[in-house]
Amino acid sequence: MIQARLAAPRRAALLTSLVLGAAVVRALLLPIGDGFSTAVFAASLLAIAVIDGRALRPSPVAGEGATPAWRLAWSVLLGVVVGMLLIGPAITDRLADRPIGDFWSWAAIAAIVASLEETAIRGVLYRHWLAEAGPLAAVAIGAVVFSLIHLPRYGLTALPLDFAVGLALGGLRSVTSRVIPCAVAHTIADWGAWFWA
């Protein structure tokens, strides 16, 4: 037990560094092109999730057996609600007049990248920090990492907002014990940009 507790933080810290490193690489590659840097970032997050291998499975919760389908449906529904609440403040802004016909292809990529971010942060990192340092640290570190990976693109002014969103998504992860609702909420929040950014 002692060995496991000593070994875990190194792995959690290593994986956290890898996720932050992927964001740094993305920022460095940005002058080459947004598409290329995003592809490298997405591939890096996916590689981290594949290497870790356990990101997508729900956290074991004491006293619970196999997860029934209704629990999964409930958690996805909660993800939809949280996503709507995240874009809620933006819907009073003036609607952007981007054509809806172009939305779908953009939305597909946004959904993939958002889901990969959630897989890495609320999947891989959350699980490791939860095992080592408990739920509070897992949620808080996830929120810090989430805000830091957005720093190169949006600057310091967006840091508090991204930390708040990271906190909400980390909370959603803890409440549902799943990554999928976080990916759903994150994707909906991203899609809002098409209509209100």
Next chain:
Amino acid sequence: MQARRVGLVALLLGLLSAALLHGRLGAPPVYDGIVVPPAPYRYESPPPNLRNGNQLPLGGQAVLPAPNGTVAGGGVQTDDQQVITFWGLGTLKAPAGTSSVTCTIQPVANPPAPPAGVELRGNVYAINCVGQPANGKVTATTTFHLTMRIPPGTVNDIRYYDGQSWHNLTTLFAGGGDPYASVNAPGFGEYAAMARSGTATSSSPFSDLSRYLEFYGILALVLLFGIIAVAQEIRRRRQRRPSTVKKR
């Protein structure tokens, strides 16, 4: 149970903070997937191939305080954000007795003809400020900043019409494919993006192709890794199955 309690508190705290911070930072909550493409350019007189679905450009207006004729720093932009201007304290001079200045940017329906050998690209915008309450003349004592969205196709520079002739301005184009260009505007009048006659009026097939390749390149890369991830997971589950049976 403790994890759920912590999660619930974090969820509520995060949502509340995000709602409170949104108005202050003026941005949607996350949007980090990829750069959101700009809305289509709004033409006053669209090219024939872009006539369908074109929306007319919008104007903009701002009222700025001008105590003792000195206008405080500020700016004005069109409601569709195709033109944005701003100036520092003291850049604009209004007549004595002026209490405020009304600045407007309006797309021009019948613009002055461009010089020989160049063509207009996109809209011509008229920028003007008048002092209130007597519609007094306001002048720009130094240059002010002007950023203009440029339409698809080649644009060489932004030019300024002072009422008699067009003047070309040193134009700074935004990098990374952003369709904006900026100049130090010398005064009030008309501004327009222009290009030498005969250059492309729409995006080239090559740039369309590179965008197409970039988009599907991302999808292909992510799908490739996705397939690897699914294959890894299936293999892992197969390896785990015999040990589960043994335990029973």
